Ligand SMILES: Nc1ncnc2c1ncn2[C@@H]1O[C@H](COP(=O)(O)OP(=O)(O)O)[C@@H](O)[C@H]1O
């Protein structure tokens with residue numbers, strides 16, 4: 001078994017009197033996919049946003065590179081490695097290409113390398129033909145693929161996907177599934193939330209169920225052997 | 228009646244013949260108000276942003292404070308500034324009273340709350356996902372702020388135009404701290420207010436036409452922006 005990339009320990013979060021997460025632990029392994037199930041409102045989105053550094057937990061610790069630090073201290077240095085994708089992605093005004101290139105300007109790549117990287121990424125997700133189209137005029141499924149590509153191009157260690165297929169038709173779903181498999185085999189650690197877990201059997205390695213603020217490992221259901 | 232027709236004719240002549248005095252007054256107005264809006268905009272928008280995204284106590288009170296400043300009469304701002312800048316006042320040594328700088332400062336005070344309140348509303352309407360997406364893709368804070376501004380650019384531009392419309396048409400501040408000195412602090416509104424009382428009707432009407440044309444232009448731009456905002460939303 002590989003070493004985990006990041007271990008989140010004792011995550012607690014309440015909104016006002018409402019305890020959403022109670023001492024949740026989560027370990028993220030390279031080239032592994034975690035499926036996170038749970039009813040609407042159980043706190044899946046909140047958990048992902050805490051892991052991504054977008055939401056502040058009340059308490060949490062992060063272990064990485066052999067050291068344990070508070071969430072606040074650690075998240076600064078690891079947030080670059082972790083990308084969160086919204087259930088409905090937000091595409092910036094501009095075309096597909098500029099959206100895909102958005103995060104590259106914060107990397108050490110030079111102009112030429114960025115351009116090459118964008119071209120490769122667009123080919124990877126078969127979006128090359130749409131490169132010059134205004135991104136927010138595209139259909140939901142295609143927007144989701146643009147968002148995947150925009151994240152993938154940055155080669156994060158961890159990708160957090162919030163209900164990635166809830167707004168997709170069958171075809172986009174198959175394409176997205178295919179892209180996710182490639183991301184995983186490229187070594188990314190993937191966490192997917194869904195209240196329709198069946199979509200992800202064949203991709204997920206482990207399933208956790210979130211209820212009453214606790215994560216419980218559950219059997220990946222019987223149809224695990226189907227692709 | 229005939230007299231009115233005649234002065235209007237004279238006014239149009241002044242406008243069309245490129246009367247030097249008239250156009251220098253117009254230019255002065257634009258110069259002062261453009262400076263005021265350009266200096267104020269970045270600060271006001273940052274305050275608007277902080278009020279939206281910041282998590283500090285007293286946010287609501289500060290916002291209410293800016294909203295109440297929206298209705299302060301311009302002569303009160305003029306009076307306040309006059310007291311500050313007069314020889315015996317706390318900033319008297321700066322010798323700013325009856326200068327363009329004093330007018331700029333006064334107009335900055337006037338448009339600051341307008342820009343904060345309208346900028347706040349524009350940023351408030353922006354999607355929380357803009358901030359989150361930009362952050363998670365690795366953008367530093369300053370770039371994320373620029374991204375948010377860019378996504379609500381029509382609303383922000385509308386705020387700036389509204390602020391500009393407010394300060395270029397105000398009289399109270401320019402009159403009190405500018406002093407209507409010809410060629411130095413006389414702008415469109417003080418010229419209309421003070422010169423008309425001396426019988427300079429033609430010039431007053433000509434300047435009034437310029438101000439009206441500007442008001443129409445700003446309104447047209449604003450409704451155009453309103454349309455763009457709805458299209459992109
Ligand atoms: N910013 C917030 N303020 C107050 N309550 C919130 C906020 N965000 C989420 N919640 C509440 O936390 C609970 C969990 O939300 P969420 O994490 O979105 O659940 P899920 O993604 O599993 O549907 C919900 O009851 C929701 O109303």
Ligand SMILES: [Mg+2]
Nearest residue numbers: 044045046162
């Ligand atoms: Mg959710």
